[in-house]
Amino acid sequence: MEEVRIGIYICHCGKNIAGVINPKRIVEHLSRLPNVVVAKEYLYMCSSPGQSLIEEDIKEYNLNRIIVAACSPRMHEPTFQSALIRAGLNPYLLEMVNIREHATWVHERDPAETEQKVIGLIRAAVHRAINLYPLEVERLPVVKSVLVVGGGIAGIRASLDLAKAGYKVYLVEKNQSIGGKMAQLDKTFPTLDCSQCILTPMMVDVSNNPNIILQTYSVVEEINGRPGEFEVKVRQKARYVDWDACTGCGTCVEKCPARVPSEFDEGLGTRKAIYFDFPQAIPRRPVIDPDHCLYLIKGVCRVCEKFCPTGAIKFEDEDQFLTLKVGAIVVATGYQLYDMRKMYEYGYGKYRNVITGMQLERLSSANGPTSGRITTIEIERGKIKPGKEPETVAIILCAGSRDENHIKYCCRIGCMAGLKHAYYIAHALPNSKIIICYTDIRAFGKGFEEFYQRIRSLPNVFMVRGRPMEIFENKDGSLILDVFDSNTNRRLTINADLVVLETALVPPQGFEEFRKILKISCDPGGFGLELHPKLKPVETTVDGIYLAGFIQGPKDIPDTVAHAGAAAAAASAFLAKGYIESIPYLAHVDEDICSGCGVCVSVCPYDAITIEVTDGRRLAKVNSVKCKGCGACAAACPSGAMQQHYFTDKQILSEVSALAEGVVA
Amino acid sequence: MSEFQPKIVVFACNWCSYAGIDLAGSSRLEYPPNLSVVRVMCSSRVSIEMILKALERGADGVLVTGCHPGDCHYITGNYNTLRRYHLLRKMLEDLGLNGRVRLEWISASEGERFAQVAKEFVEEIKKLGPLIIREEVV
Ligand SMILES: Cc1cc2nc3c(=O)[nH]c(=O)nc-3n(C[C@H](O)[C@H](O)[C@H](O)COP(=O)(O)OP(=O)(O)OC[C@H]3O[C@@H](n4cnc5c(N)ncnc54)[C@H](O)[C@@H]3O)c2cc1C
Numbered sequence: 001m002e003e004v005r006i007g008i009y010i011c012h013c014g015k016n017i018a019g020v021i022n023p024k025r026i027v028e029h030l031s032r033l034p035n036v037v038v039a040k041e042y043l044y045m046c047s048s049p050g051q052s053l054i055e056e057d058i059k060e061y062n063l064n065r066i067i068v069a070a071c072s073p074r075m076h077e078p079t080f081q082s083a084l085i086r087a088g089l090n091p092y093l094l095e096m097v098n099i100r101e102h103a104t105w106v107h108e109r110d111p112a113e114t115e116q117k118v119i120g121l122i123r124a125a126v127h128r129a130i131n132l133y134p135l136e137v138e139r140l141p142v143v144k145s146v147l148v149v150g151g152g153i154a155g156i157r158a159s160l161d162l163a164k165a166g167y168k169v170y171l172v173e174k175n176q177s178i179g180g181k182m183a184q185l186d187k188t189f190p191t192l193d194c195s196q197c198i199l200t201p202m203m204v205d206v207s208n209n210p211n212i213i214l215q216t217y218s219v220v221e222e223i224n225g226r227p228g229e230f231e232v233k234v235r236q237k238a239r240y241v242d243w244d245a246c247t248g249c250g251t252c253v254e255k256c257p258a259r260v261p262s263e264f265d266e267g268l269g270t271r272k273a274i275y276f277d278f279p280q281a282i283p284r285r286p287v288i289d290p291d292h293c294l295y296l297i298k299g300v301c302r303v304c305e306k307f308c309p310t311g312a313i314k315f316e317d318e319d320q321f322l323t324l325k326v327g328a329i330v331v332a333t334g335y336q337l338y339d340m341r342k343m344y345e346y347g348y349g350k351y352r353n354v355i356t357g358m359q360l361e362r363l364s365s366a367n368g369p370t371s372g373r374i375t376t377i378e379i380e381r382g383k384i385k386p387g388k389e390p391e392t393v394a395i396i397l398c399a400g401s402r403d404e405n406h407i408k409y410c411c412r413i414g415c416m417a418g419l420k421h422a423y424y425i426a427h428a429l430p431n432s433k434i435i436i437c438y439t440d441i442r443a444f445g446k447g448f449e450e451f452y453q454r455i456r457s458l459p460n461v462f463m464v465r466g467r468p469m470e471i472f473e474n475k476d477g478s479l480i481l482d483v484f485d486s487n488t489n490r491r492l493t494i495n496a497d498l499v500v501l502e503t504a505l506v507p508p509q510g511f512e513e514f515r516k517i518l519k520i521s522c523d524p525g526g527f528g529l530e531l532h533p534k535l536k537p538v539e540t541t542v543d544g545i546y547l548a549g550f551i552q553g554p555k556d557i558p559d560t561v562a563h564a565g566a567a568a569a570a571a572s573a574f575l576a577k578g579y580i581e582s583i584p585y586l587a588h589v590d591e592d593i594c595s596g597c598g599v600c601v602s603v604c605p606y607d608a609i610t611i612e613v614t615d616g617r618r619l620a621k622v623n624s625v626k627c628k629g630c631g632a633c634a635a636a637c638p639s640g641a642m643q644q645h646y647f648t649d650k651q652i653l654s655e656v657s658a659l660a661e662g663v664v665a
Numbered sequence: 666m667s668e669f670q671p672k673i674v675v676f677a678c679n680w681c682s683y684a685g686i687d688l689a690g691s692s693r694l695e696y697p698p699n700l701s702v703v704r705v706m707c708s709s710r711v712s713i714e715m716i717l718k719a720l721e722r723g724a725d726g727v728l729v730t731g732c733h734p735g736d737c738h739y740i741t742g743n744y745n746t747l748r749r750y751h752l753l754r755k756m757l758e759d760l761g762l763n764g765r766v767r768l769e770w771i772s773a774s775e776g777e778r779f780a781q782v783a784k785e786f787v788e789e790i791k792k793l794g795p796l797i798i799r800e801e802v803v
Pocket of ligand 1: 149150151152153154155172173174175178179180181182185187188189190218219220332333334335336357358361413417420505508510514548549550551555556557558560
């Protein structure tokens with residue numbers, strides 16, 4: 001067997017590593033370890049001179065194992081693997097030792113102990129490296145199509161970019177129409193653009209683009225396959241309307257007698273049981289809500305059917321399932337408002353004049369329930385109707401956000417949305433008085449500070465620094481707020497006709513289940529976790545799956561659009577490459593040892609192992625296409641016949657033993 | 666005499682726990698240097714032999730970490746880990762090694778939790794004292 005010749009390279013990572021331990025001293029220590037031919041240290045191993053150092057040494061010293069002690073392999077393993085490839089060495093003869101994230105960054109107070117730990121880690125890597133062997137990977141094809149889930153501004157932007165790049169895009173949206181939350185907004189801060197005016201043209205572009213297949217009123221149920229060739233099972237909810245026959249004339253909607261609180265109008269207006277989400281909906285094809293359609297619940301009515309000029313009503317419609325084959329997936333499922341009923345002290349859901357910021361957007365919108373008139377809310381015989389023009393409005397920022405008992409993080413939207421809402425009211429009702437109760441004003445974006453200054457200098461806008469402790473309702477439906485203003489150190493009692501809560505914003509309903517289907521992680525707030533907080537903001541732990549927009553964490557529209565563009569670019573790059581490399585860490589069987597007991601079969605999550613009889617002997621066989629490289633089978637195998645490449649028993653045990661022994665030599 | 670400093674081997678799955686431990690690093694959350702991490706793709710790769718080998722060769726404790734149930738990158742891998750852990754716990758009891766091996770679910774965003782678990786586990790092992798294995802055990 002070829003002699004093992006190891007080169008070890010310790011990175012200073014500037015002061016990140018060398019500020020805590022002394023690489024020179026460690027190098028001296030390491031030269032005494034078995035099979036170590038050279039050991040060196042350098043300021044930044046990942047830099048070009050650092051990588052060249054490895055490449056040159058491989059040739060000069062005939063090295064056949066490389067150990068780089070630096071940052072996490074999750075950061076730079078591919079970087080150093082390519083250095084090995086350039087020097088003609090198999091990339092799986094590299095072993096990285098994480099001495100930054102796992103040592104110098106976390107044990108700064110204990111430099112001497114840290115140095116011992118680092119030596120121990122590198123020593124274990126030497127033992128493991130001795131047992132490494134070259135691995136080959138295959139090139140697997142990539143399907144040149146992409147799935148975008150969620151048709152808000154993020155999904156729209158990502159779909160348009162990907163379609164422009166020439167890929168076939170399936171845009172799956174759970175609602176009847178695309179548009180997302182932006183479609184519900186009246187104007188957008190900080191420039192006060194009309195939201196519909198900038199959004200609807202993009203929605204039309206989506207529907208006209210021949211590369212985009214719009215699949216609304218649908219959800220993703222299952223994802224199988226692998227990056228580059230995902231198999232996606234989509235459930236198209238029963239629409240009860242044949243969209244091919246329908247022309248979108250809207251007669252059915254007009255004639256339908258059933259009225260239902262409108263989701264789009266945040267419960268302040270009504271829609272019909274056969275409906276478009278909103279008048280400018282794309283696609284312009286209605287659906288029937290089976291929970292409110294008189295015919296579907298009571299068996300009488302069929303008015304829509306009677307008036308439909310094309311016979312498109314299809315009461316016998318059922319959910320349908322489609323299977324899509326895509327190379328990549330962009331997740332753009334946005335957010336929802338935090339359920340304000342959980343903050344009982346503000347009385348949302350109980351006091352009719354306590355509304356959310358999104359409800360104010362609907363009141364202020366020309367296509368909203370009051371055609372753009374901002375009013376208080378009255379309830380007549382159980383039905384919501386517009387009241388009078390409010391004289392005093394209180395806007396409460398951080399409602400549920402930055403709150404230990406509710407949502408800890410900042411929503412990044414509320415401050416600007418609250419200021420914008422003050423503008424709506426001040427503009428529509430110049431004689432009104434608007435009181436903004438804030439915690440801090442976070443005006444960090446481009447043009448935000450200017451917007452803040454503009455709004456706070458309006459003569460009828462008043463700023464109070466404090467969160468109301470509780471809200472009480474008067475008999476006439478107006479409200480009393482009790483708030484301590486820390487600017488003036490005074491306790492204030494505010495009488496308001498309308499209270500607007502700038503609510504906390506949270507991951508959309510069902511995302512917890514959906515991300516498990518995607519097999520991606522989440523952050524403490526429940527949003528999708530990016531691969532690296534700075535450098536990989538759209539990538540996830542699964543190759544070929546990208547995050548776009550609010551689903552990665554709170555973002556306003558400019559940030560959402562930028563993020564979605566980045567996600568589309570990352571997905572394009574992945575698809576354009578045309579292939580991905582197979583996983584090298586697969587399971588394999590030593591047929592001489594295997595007894596065919598089948599324990600491996602029972603632990604495999606992918607049904608990748610079968611027991612086959614060859615020459616009268618039962619033997620485990622691994623299907624290398626199905627195997628994903630978890631190693632469960634190798635751990636369960638009683639005889640050691642089942643092994644996992646790069647994580648063989650021998651490799652892991654040699655590392656573990658060396659670590660357990662500690663620094664002995 | 667200086668205080669007993671236990672040696673602890675940590676097994677971490679690549680997708681959740683290793684990332685969570687990295688996050689503890691990039692967030693500069695201090696924890697004692699007694700733990701050394703071994704990376705595997707999935708916690709289900711960790712065999713009983715590996716854990717016992719660590720204890721036999723001088724580790725005073727072993728911490729196995731993986732994705733939360735339902736969150737496994739390999740669908741059901743961590744359920745195998747859990748089952749194996751229950752089995753192992755019985756064996757350890759018989760061997761008088763209670764408390765030496767711990768299983769924890771650490772997600773990619775739980776850097777803080779890892780640092781906390783690390784501190785706690787080191788303290789627990791310190792209380793148990795150095796592991797001295799009689800020949801006949803292994
Ligand atoms: C009151 C308020 C006012 C605001 N005002 C402004 C403003 O003035 N300026 C500004 O820049 N920003 C503003 N914002 C923020 C803005 O709404 C967001 O930045 C933007 O909507 C994020 O877009 P998105 O596409 O990521 O998410 P969304 O708009 O939430 O779109 C997500 C889409 O995905 C769909 N979806 C969800 N789950 C699934 C699933 N499982 N399957 C299929 N589809 C799914 C949803 O139905 C939705 O269509 C405001 C927010 C609020 C709450």
